[in-house]
Amino acid sequence: MKAPIKAILLITFSIVLVTSCSRKKDNFVSRNFHAVTAEFNALYNGYLALEQGRNALNESYADNYWDILPIERMQIQEEVVLPGQSKNENFNRAEEKAVKAIQKHSINIEGREKNPQIDEAYLLLGKARYFDQRFVPALAAFNNILNKYPTSDKINQVKIWREKANIRLENDEVAIKKLKRLLDEEELEDQDLADATSILAQAYLNTKSVDSAITQLEIAANATKNNDERGRYRFIQGQLYNKLGYKDSANIAFDKVIELNRKTPRIYMISAHIEKIKNFDYETEDKLALLEHLTELEENRENRPYLDKIYHQIGEYHLNNESDSLAIAYYNKSLRTNSQDKLLKAKNYQTLGDMSFDKSVYEIAGSYYDSTMANLVLNSKPYRIIKKKRDNLEDVIYYENVAHVNDSVLQLVNFSETERLEYFESFVEALKVKAEEEKERAEAAERNSNSGLVTANNVIGVQGPKSGLPNQAAAFYFYNPTTVGYGKNEFIKIWGDRALEDNWRWSNKTTSGSGNNNALDNDIVASASEEERFDPQFYISKIPSEEKAIDSISKERNFAYYQLGLIYKEKFKEYHLAKSKFQNLLNSNPEERLILPSKYNLYKIHELLDENDEASIAKNEIINSYPESRYATILNNPDLAGLKDENSPENVYESVYAMHENQEYAEVISKCETYINVFDGDPIVSKFELLKATATGRLFGYEAYKKAINYVAITFANTPEGKQAQKVESQILPKIASSDFVEETDDASTNFKVVYKFENAKSDKIEEFQKTLDSVLKNIKYYNLKTSVDVYKPNTTLVIIHGLKNAQVAKTFDQLLTKEDKRKVTEPYFAISSANYQIVQIHKNLDTYLSLSNN
Template sequence: MKKSYYLLPLTIVTSIVFSCSTKKDSVINRNFHALTTKYNVLFNGEQAFEKGLKGIEENYTDNFWKRLPIEPIKFNERSIGAIKFASPGDGFDNKDKESSKPATPFDRAEEKAVKAIQKHSMNIKGYEKNRQIDDSYLLLGKARYYTQRFIPAIEAFNYIIANYPKADLIYDTKVWRAKSNIRLDNEKLAIESLKLLVALDENEKNLSKVQRQSAYTALAMAYEKADSIQKVIENLTKSIELTRNHQSARNAFVLGQIYSELGRKDSARMVFRKLADGRGIPEKYRVHASIELVKNIEAKDSSNVLLIDRMRKLIRNTDNRKYLNELYFQAGVLQEDRGNIEKAIEYYLKSLEEQSNDVYQKTHAYERLGNIYFNKQDYLLAGSFYDSVLQVTTEEFENEKRIRRIKRKNKGLTKLKNYEETVITNDSILRLVAMTPDERTIFFEGYIEKLKEADENKRQRLLNSQNFGSQFGGGASFGGNNQGKWYFYNNQSKGFGKVNFQKTWGTRPLEDNWRWSDKSQVDTDAVEEEEEVQTEKTDSKYKVETYLSKIPTDPAVIEKLREDRNAALYQLGLIYKEQFKNPELAIKNLEELLVTNKKPELILPINYHLYQLYGQENEKEKEAAKKTLILNDYPNSKFAQIINNPDSKISNDKKVSEVDEKYKYAYAIYKEKCFEDVVNQVDILWEDIENSDLIAKFALLRALAIGKYKTKEEYKKALEFVTSNYPNSIEGQEANEIIKRIK
């Protein structure tokens, strides 16, 4: 009895030891290794893999302003095929790697797959007896795919296809291998293998609906890489008809975007409407499908009203809070299309007020507001919105054509703002200079009265806010009948105080001598002196003498003010004429300049610009007067030649194009020795001419003009711009010769 008692544990231990062998083909051994692989090593690997997929989903952000990638993942194209991490899975003979820590969940998944293969593979006489090893190889390949090591991934997939041709996962493996080939730019090979897989299934019907969807999705990815857009449409359409899941919703959304890009608005609206109204559609695709309906609607379409109502419902739905910035923006677009500009502005501003990390969305909202005010000819406000576009634009998008266009437009607006400020400031000073002493005194007395009135209104508002705060426990906090309600216990009264404090002092840290910006030399005498200075400043702004003393009297200073004002007026005329296509404001500035100008060399170009502008505005009498003036007073000038021969032909007998005319005009200014005007003219025209064949000529002419009135270094820099951007042109070679001569 005692022998049998000791024999049973020994038998169990012996059985376990023998079942651990991977060289013995028995039922116990096969099942032991299969179960150990599935529920231990492989289970942990699959859990790590799922964690990695979840991380990708959480960290990946779709840019719905562009066509979505079919597979929501972003790979670094420069490092494709590189081994990124020194972690298990790089090979099967590195035993020391078990102690290294995986860099990502996918590396951990690869580690577990390798461990399963190394320790539990039962390859006996060329046949694998562990039915879980093919799953391990598939996990290994997928983990390598997501760590961007596609060649090793394909090796793992090929091993399954070669050694497990009848495995249940053989179809999934072929799809994953095709996806890896797509990432390696072997899309033709991927298309051939996937087409064969789909063709065989049409007869055998072995693929499930999800597997067929995966195959069609991979085919769409391959054709997208091969720029065969019609094939992409065919395969996406087939994929969304098979089953409803997250990928099918994404495929449908991409399909709608493609239709939109191709101008097939009806098809796009049909796809997006199904997504917007469908059941079980993921929230982000459902909401953005409604937004895409707005993008694909015609401006005068009667369904515009229905879409506005749809936007309002989505905005009111509290579940859509994280999409409010986009919904407000699209509501603004709809209102702008209907001509409700003020309502559109309101929605765009609401879009910007919403807290969102969607920087790209903000650039569009700022741009829309900038365009609205630009069209209203409120150029300074438009410039502030374009400034905001450039401030929020990230490095990822700063090279987009849209952003580059805004940069150029804003550059002109910045110049315009500076010139406008110069004109306003200098005009104000010159008007004061022209006044008699009595007129100046009367003017500043009136100004001081208005200043006192404004200060008194400000003081009264502050007093009213304090009184209003005291009604809520802000004023009589110590004693009286306030029942202990202290000022700082009331949020509203405290808010009033905070606003008024910040208006006066700005944001200051809580510390001693908080009124001082520099505390390195603070003492009592300095504080008292500062208070005296503040009092003196307050008193001085109410004295006429303070302002009279600032009026310039030096004739040289006064003349410089006139010259700067006139130069600004001329540049404003050019900017409004050439860049902003606003003939009314261009005429206003140039006519004003014609009255105040004292430079003889500017009379001709001013009159020629006015001649052109009057012609644009169909003011025949004024146009004829300017034409007569130019032809009679300047008969030998380039401008007179252009007027006399408006249809002149160049050497190859082809009609002169609009860009040729602009170049002729710029060259005419150069010949008249107005070099600064040449540079400004080319800068203003640059956006319109940058794709012209004459762009190198413009660039060289600009450089030559710079060389006439700026430093040698600036001249050299302008020439280097020509040589670097147009090295193979005649102008580029000529600029290079000039640089050599300068050296």
């Protein structure tokens, strides 16, 4: 009897409890039941998920200490998220818990919320959306609290978070206005004050109000109880003081970060040390004390994760102290730490590249710049700066190699027979030593290979076919790292560092290698037989002896000097290097065409270096020795330098190009040949050569164009025009190589032309015929026809009618004319498709087409 009574009482109690906890009733039990359930179930789990998501964000975020740090550590991602999707599952779960708390535990009676935890749920909802980078929905959640729960104890936090969302939406001015109002109207304390002032500082930073940002960060750093935040705020303060140029104030801020020591993340402390070191004055402060400080940072075991930054800074110290070898060692140590800081690696590589460049080791400098670009954001401003410098370096490397090789050859030419013999005897001895070393390495490699084969066979004998190796596997060349390494070294010694591409054996394909190795020597050694290789007389016989060949080498060397002088002066602003190149040129018995421009450039360099006496001497020499030159005109009348010079290479080129646009191809070729000789040695020559090649193709066809383009591509390989010619040669010419005609059909997409051919006709007659034709075409209905005049060959001109879509109509074009118009246009014509007309113009095979169409 007792059991049924207990059951009945339990059921009754449960019914009473459930009905009294209804969300539609406003009573003590209902309010507290839903408040407690929401707080310790949905909201508790939601905040756990939110915290896990924030921790994941912090772990994945990497600060860029080369720039001003953001107040909040959160990486904004650019990808678009569709409605209902989330970038982070933790934030999605937090949002779900917040929504669940609102849906299941909200007690909204007569428009008033009776559950005190619902505002907390909306705050969680907004935070989850904010960290998930859905700022507009987050703003909606925060505004919902402000509108519906104005008396909430979380109202100040909500206002701060709303402005954080506004700042993320780039509404900085709105955020500043509302945060200032909040600070004026409310007595915020502790973390609320720290949050409000720190986010206000971020808004000021976004609007470039650095002074105001520093003030707010000071308040935030004093108010927060979180040492992680305090260390970050102080560090940003130091960065901002540095930006304003207040180094003393910056160092005080960095000292406050250092004083926190282990209370704040160590990266802030290390970065503060480094920023203070960057502010060091090498002229007035104690360099020995600085070195001791750097050494202490280096030797501290706790700093091991940050050795990449410390080594870099030690390298900077030695560079400023003019200890280049130590600086290079520490930059390389920084690189060997496998740092994740790409900007740091880029700065290491760039500095090493600059040091190599200053020492004229251009191949190595180019390699360092390549590595620099690999660690920079593609197409960013720093990337473009380095890329421009690297592209310019291509020309420097090329011309320096030309000058080095030709100087070496000319030096051998000037040697006596005895000196030549002594030189090549020592050269051969060095080759013999190297050959002996190579032989020993090869024997060692063979022994290792045989040893590896025995081991492999033994293993196979034990393991059987399950080992996965064939019986002769270890004998294969590429299975043995020793033989592979030997082969690589041999290849580089003979050919240099060649890219994996077609025609890799061409001499202009060498991109790097030892600057001391003569490419000519390498080629000669590689082509020599075993007997010739160790015979000094073989190498002596290769020394040029004909006057024409020696003059050619000398001219090529002098032109390389001239180009190097221009590159160093105009592109790199390395005036001392440019000066030495022009002086070397003038001391090398240069051709007349290079003397005057070299002297003028030397005069400009003397001016730039404030060498006034030398500049005056150079100026007077130019005026007295070359009074009729345009350089003398400019020096006598400096005001004319800024005016347009009709005889300048650029203006002459523009006038010739205008002739090309007017289809005066024969005249263009003639003018180009003239000006190529006149401006020989000037960079404009490559432009004239390319224009000449284009005009040649238009006038004489594919084969002539191919030959001319090949000449430009080889002769001017390192100029923009040469590279353009190489592109035409590799990409365009193969596409237009076929001279086969296509079948002409009445397809809707096929255009046809009516062509009138004139042989040896004067331009007046052709112009008059075109005007007559234009007047006749206006009388033809249903067709929109136009005319043009095309040069076909030197003595052949074509007048073209465009706009026909039908082959039959084109062939019987005269039937469209009235009797009166037929009497005006009596010249014979032929019809041709646009595709075949293009082939005719490219390959100049009109006679072949006409013979085929007549059959």
